[in-house]
Amino acid sequence: MIEARRIAPSSPGWPARLAHLEAAPQNLWLLGTIDPATQSVAIVGSRRATFSGVEIARSIGGELGAAGIQVISGMALGIDAAAHLGALEAGGSTVAVLGCGIDVCYPPRHAELRRQIIAGGSLVTEEPEGTPPFKHNFPKRNRIIAALASAVVVVEATERSGALSTARWAADLGREVLAVPGSIRSRQSRGTNLLIRDGVRPFLGIGDLLEAVPEIRRAVPESALDTLRSQGGSRLERFSPPLREILARMGTQPVHPDQVGIALGLSPALVASRLGALELAGAVMSLPGGLVARTV
Secondary structure (H helix, E strand, O other), X not given: OOOOEEEOOOOOOOOHHHHHOOOOOOOEEEEEOOOOOOOEEEEEOOOOOOHHHHHHHHHHHHHHHHOOOEEEEOOOOOHHHHHHXXXXXXXXXXXXXXXXXXXXXXXXXXXXXXXXXXXXXXXXXXXXXXXXXXXXXHHHHHHHHHHHOOEEEEOOOOOOOHHHXXXXXXXXXXXXXXXXXXXXXXXHHHHHHHHHHOOOEEOOOHHHHHHHOHHHHHHOOHHHHHHHHOOOHHHHHHOOHHHHHHHHHHOOOOEOHHHHHHHHOOOHHHHHHHHHHHHHOOOEEEOHHHOEEEOO
């Protein structure tokens, strides 16, 4: 059975990147099989994520995990959980930075995810054992997420989202920040769109991250880079079966979403949600007349 351990700044295994913080933790509690790696990317976003946001976070986590880049997030509902799962499903490692004690499972529904993270990465916190998930712990937690990562990708965030706190910490620490653009009508994308308006690089694909952060690019094996660059059918594997089903039904010619819904027996609302996820991921584009077409 893996036991939690406490480390101090003078201990072996203390993450060197935490030295960039003005108020670094005095101790860390760790639980898992893998210590926080130097080359890591944080994926953060809304707890009340949209279907599209969850699919995108899972896809990004999977691509990074498959490329050997560790994924960091906060084990919260929504975007955080999707990013962790994506990395684990791809056989990669992931680190969850907690806002509670190392022995506290929060949120409680993530007991199984917590188990998987311990087996394929680690849990990290500066809070002593038994500490409940007090609200004021999470802004502190965000600075550790930002410090451990080489870059932060914000997938969805409202104007007051805690993910923006992580982005600010990252910017202050000199980390690269990228944001996934969303609809101007989406409340969940309001924060990410504002980040882009204010100069943050848009995240349209993994290539944007590799271009923005050379140290991550150098850490990815050439064989993995070839896979990431490929544009063939294997790229569809990053999508969940429901999304691949939509793409298969669309074929190679532009179609109306209603046709897709009728063919698959899906409601217009569900088809629109899935097409939105695919469009944000760059797999589908909207055309005049309400038509949509595949781009992959």
